[in-house]
Amino acid sequence: MLELKKIKKQFNGRTILDNFDMQVKDNQITTIVGPSGAGKTTLLRCISGLEKIDSGSFTLDGKPFDPANNRDNDNVIGVVFQDFQLFPNLTVLDNITLAPQLVLKQSKTDAEKRAQKLIDQLNLTGKEGLYPYQLSGGQKQRLAIVRALAMNPKILCYDEPTSALDPDLRQTVEDIILGLKKQNVTQIVVTHDMEFAKNIADQLVRVEPIKA
Amino acid sequence: MLHYVSQILPSLLSGAWMTIKIFFWTLIASIPLGILASLGLTSKIAPLRWILKFYVWLMRGTPLLLQLIFVFYGLPIIGIIFQRYDAALFAFILNYTAYFAEIFRGGFQSIDPGQYESARVLRLTRGQTLRKIVIPQVIKIVVPSIGNETINLIKDSSLVYVIGLGDLLRAGNVATARDVTLLPLVLVGIIYLLMTAVATYVLRKVEQHYRAWR
Numbered sequence: 023m024l025e026l027k028k029i030k031k032q033f034n035g036r037t038i039l040d041n042f043d044m045q046v047k048d049n050q051i052t053t054i055v056g057p058s059g060a061g062k063t064t065l066l067r068c069i070s071g072l073e074k075i076d077s078g079s080f081t082l083d084g085k086p087f088d089p090a091n092n093r094d095n096d097n098v099i100g101v102v103f104q105d106f107q108l109f110p111n112l113t114v115l116d117n118i119t120l121a122p123q124l125v126l127k128q129s130k131t132d133a134e135k136r137a138q139k140l141i142d143q144l145n146l147t148g149k150e151g152l153y154p155y156q157l158s159g160g161q162k163q164r165l166a167i168v169r170a171l172a173m174n175p176k177i178l179c180y181d182e183p184t185s186a187l188d189p190d191l192r193q194t195v196e197d198i199i200l201g202l203k204k205q206n207v208t209q210i211v212v213t214h215d216m217e218f219a220k221n222i223a224d225q226l227v228r229v230e231p232i233k234a
Numbered sequence: 235m236l237h238y239v240s241q242i243l244p245s246l247l248s249g250a251w252m253t254i255k256i257f258f259w260t261l262i263a264s265i266p267l268g269i270l271a272s273l274g275l276t277s278k279i280a281p282l283r284w285i286l287k288f289y290v291w292l293m294r295g296t297p298l299l300l301q302l303i304f305v306f307y308g309l310p311i312i313g314i315i316f317q318r319y320d321a322a323l324f325a326f327i328l329n330y331t332a333y334f335a336e337i338f339r340g341g342f343q344s345i346d347p348g349q350y351e352s353a354r355v356l357r358l359t360r361g362q363t364l365r366k367i368v369i370p371q372v373i374k375i376v377v378p379s380i381g382n383e384t385i386n387l388i389k390d391s392s393l394v395y396v397i398g399l400g401d402l403l404r405a406g407n408v409a410t411a412r413d414v415t416l417l418p419l420v421l422v423g424i425i426y427l428l429m430t431a432v433a434t435y436v437l438r439k440v441e442q443h444y445r446a447w448r
Contacts, residue, residue: 072351098357107352110447111370120366121356153447173356 023047024069024087024177024208029078031064037232038064042078044227046177049206051199053219056229062212063104065229066179069210070099082176095126100175104182106166108154114141114165115150118172126173133172140168144198160191167198171207178202179210184218196221235417242409242418249405250425252319256391256401257429260326261384267327268334269369275339286335293332299393301325306397322394330387337379341372374444381437388429402426 024046031039038061046052054062067073069080071089080087082097089099109117118140119133128136141147144164154162163183170178180199184192192215199209199222213219219226274286293301306321316324345368353363392403406422409415 070355072354093357095357099355101352101355103348103352105348107346107348109349109352109367111367111374112447121358124362124366125357155448169356 023083025081026069027079027081029065029068029080030076031061031068031073032076033064039068039075039229040232042229045225046208046210047225048208049203050224051203051209051211051222052225052227053223054210054212054227054229055214055216055219057231058214060229060231062214062229063181066101066181066210066212069177070101070179072101095173096176098173098175100170100173100178102163102166102170102178102180102183104185106154106162106186108162108165108169110154113151113153114146114157117154117165118169121169122172137168137172140171144168159187160194163187163191163195164198167202171202175207177208177210179212181212182214183211184213184215192218238413238415238417239421242405242413242421245405245409246402246418246421246425249400249402250429252394252400253388253391253402253429255319256322256326256394257388259323260330260387260391263323263327264330264334265380267331269338271331271335272338272342275335276342290332290335293329294336298325298329298390299396301329302393302397318394318397318399321397322399326387326391330383333383334380337376337383338372340379341376342368344375345371370444374447377437377441377444381434381441384433384437385430388426388433392426 026042026044026046029039029042029044030037042065044052044065054065056062064073068075069089071092074090080089087097092099109120112120115134115137118137119128119130122128122133122136123130126133138150141150144167146161146164146168149157149161149165154165157165163186167178183195183199187195196218199211202209203224211219211222271286271290274282275290277283302322302325305316305325306318309316349367349371350363353367358366392401394401395404395407398404402422402425406418409418
């Protein structure tokens with residue numbers, strides 16, 4: 023379980039998160055909702071270590087945890103970015119296997135074997151040799167999910183996973199997230215889409231803007 | 235005429251070899267140095283940034299000819315003596331590194347910061363991120379500008395004439411003055427055209443290679 027205690031984060035003197043508490047339970051889907059500018063993405067960036075918190079603490083499975091300085095490969099926090107941020111110079115397969123080979127020190131064969139399983143699971147079979155620009159929006163997102171899953175993350179975070187997609191692809195994303203839950207993947211989903219949030223959430227966390 | 239051409243061709247080719255050597259070593263040294271300098275130009279370390287900005291400003295703001303003269307004829311006054319060839323290479327590498335640094339700086343700055351973040355959450359180190367993700371994307375962006383500079387370098391190499399180095403232009407000029415004929419200079423022009431044609435072909439192939447993705 024990931025626990026956030028009294029998290030405080032400011033940007034340019036403006037408080038975004040103030041004494042924010044949250045618990046992310048294992049194998050569950052936690053959705054973070056709230057209006058635009060409330061700090062949902064900032065919260066996600068703090069959890070994934072892309073932003074340092076000003077004060078407060080994290081614990082992971084009861085032990086102190088610092089996402090911004092986390093080098094433990096057993097505690098990877100995966101992120102699926104709103105705009106996916108795939109590597110345009112790498113093929114689908116290389117996007118997935120690069121980090122497992124360089125960071126987890128998997129052999130090329132092992133990394134590709136695991137990648138192929140995930141590719142098949144998320145319906146990207148046959149796209150292995152393509153570059154990201156040759157994929158549709160939905161395929162790009164599935165690739166971003168596969169790339170994150172290939173690192174065996176302790177928690178997988180999504181930033182507005184439905185915002186860059188056509189409405190009819192929302193159901194596909196729901197199915198993927200709920201499918202991963204069945205495989206015991208702990209997930210945090212930031213969204214402004216309440217209906218989507220309610221459909222997938224085990225726990226719904228609301229972030230409200232802080233009045234100056 | 236063919237007999238005359240066969241007589242002067244060895245000296246022209248020897249001059250062309252000097253031109254190629256200067257071109258080749260300048261390119262080999264100044265591209266990686268340009269990448270390093272461009273990283274310094276965007277560094278968070280302010281003094282490093284200031285020094286490199288001054289260096290780029292100085293190199294781009296003064297003629298390469300002046301820099302050549304300064305290195306070969308000027309520096310000996312303060313006890314720094316270069317052989318002709320070394321002076322040429324030194325001045326060319328310094329000058330072209332500055333141009334390439336500016337080109338690469340533009341390339342690095344056009345990379346989406348999200349690419350660095352994406353690599354960071356995947357636990358890639360800074361070096362791995364640069365090598366595998368950022369630099370290939372930067373190269374794709376800068377290839378056309380690097381290509382222009384590469385063609386310029388072939389032609390600029392003729393400036394070594396001023397410090398008495400036996401390059402292609404010098405070989406042609408000597409033959410023209412000695413034999414009172416324009417033919418050597420025409421041949422020099424043809425050899426330069428051949429060299430730029432080869433460079434253009436190679437650069438086009440490099441561009442095609444990077445066209446596989448976008």
